[in-house]
Amino acid sequence: GGEAAAAAAAVFLALYLVGDVGTYWLAVKNTLAYQARGQAAFLFGRISFDGFWLTYPACLLLKLTPALLVLPAAWLSRRDWTRREALWAVGVLAPVAVLIGVASANRIQLGLRYVLPAVSLLAVPAALAAARRPWLGLALGAWAGLASVSTHPDNLSYFNLLGGSEPWRKLSDSNVDWGQDLWGLRDYVRKSGADEVILSYYGATLPEAVGFPFQDLYSFGVWGDKAHLGAPDAKKELLAVSVTNRVGLYLSRFAGPDPFGWLDSRTPEAVVGGSILIYDVTLDADAHARLARLYAAGGLEAHARREAARAVKLDPSGAALRADCPLTRHVPTWRGGRCLWVRVWRPSSS
Structure with missing residues (x-):
């Protein structure tokens, strides 16, 4: 393990540092300056250069399909948890909370794309809920399919029903x-x-x-x-x-x-x-x-x-x-x- 880590570090240094150390650290410096300066963020009609704590929860709530909202909620609402399942749930969802928390504390908030790994993790409890309640999974899966077809080719501007008729007034x-x-x-x-x-x-x-x-x-x-x-x-x-x-x-x-x-x-x-x-x-x-x-x-x-x-x-x-x-x-x-x-x-x- 130690030898593999050392080899990986050596490859990194050879590829990214030895060639042009000055350029590498300039990029790091510029990134830190960008973070310190912040960038305009928009949420529900308000603009901030410090970001909003609710930006990414709002992104998930308005941009995800109902299947990725309802099915994880249905899975978490169970009452027949075993200790093993509870620990497993924490292991899957804790990274979601950490990612959303870190992104929300960041002054650079440019959209759902910054927290896409959270979407992948939410798909796990969604699949488990669909396995327990096939009828619910089938209905919401069909809904997601219809939404995809009706939205195409304007996939980037997709919002679920909570977005309303002018979703750009909520997120931009x-x-x-x-x-x-x-x-x-x-x-x-x-x-x-x-x-x-x-x-x-x-x-x-x-x-x-x-x-x-x-x-x-x-x-x-x-x-x-x-x-x-x-x-x-x-x-x-x-x-x-x-x-x-x-x-x-x-x-x-x-x-x-x-x-x-x-x-x-x-x-x-x-x-x-x-x-x-x-x-x-x-x-x-x-x-x-x-x-x-x-x-x-x-x-x-x-x-x-x-x-x-x-x-x-x-x-x-x-x-x-x-x-x-x-x-x-x-x-x-x-x-x-x-x-x-x-x-x-x-x-x-x-």
Whole structure:
């Protein structure tokens, strides 16, 4: 045993340390710094950079099939435990509790994928319960199969019935949205006949790979030239927002709380794959005014002016732009947690 351990350590050192010790320790240092800094986490409408204790219990409760929730509970509710079975149960479920506890204490909470080993362990008592109650196992197994078929190909955005009709309001990031529906959006845009698209995407790609011209709205992970501005007279203009951006997970620090909250009063024209919401803003002056404010929040003056111009063209009175400030034609924006006013268009001399 000792010789095998020493050999394994020697192989590790030879492969990972001897070649470039500096790079290895730099990676360790960066990982520790990342852990200390934390990352935005979302849970039931709240955003935290320290994480939530209930994030991973919520992931299991909302993302697992009923079979993996009900069957382990049925197995644990037994009253005819033997001492051996009790010890065995502790041996199987204690690692689940430890994993969930450690992950919940971590400041980096990015989704169910971080605790997937717990799902494998929960399958053990689920199988034992199904063996004791075949009818229950059969019913829940059939339910899981139907859920899988009905969800395909949008497997990543799967939630059970507890997730509700808009599960992204409860959990976000890789629990529902990892940029997987960009091609679905591309197909929808082509079929819709839209000539302009305002895109707030969460994923990783290049602008030329998107598949259609778009006016960028703080897309996360789109690397390259994003200077395109929409035409002043769009025949059909869509606003496409990934749900991670929709809840403001990575935008709230500069755009204020719930930067897309104004979309609550609008019904999406379509939802692609459960992760991209599409709105028709062709004739929506208020939407363009709000987009102007959102662009101004990030200092994108050219984009803000384009949206303000669209709002004025659709509503020459300028009422949409003056909605938050009846005495000026400035656009409000959030910086440092307080509201400022940024002039993005000048009224005509008339």
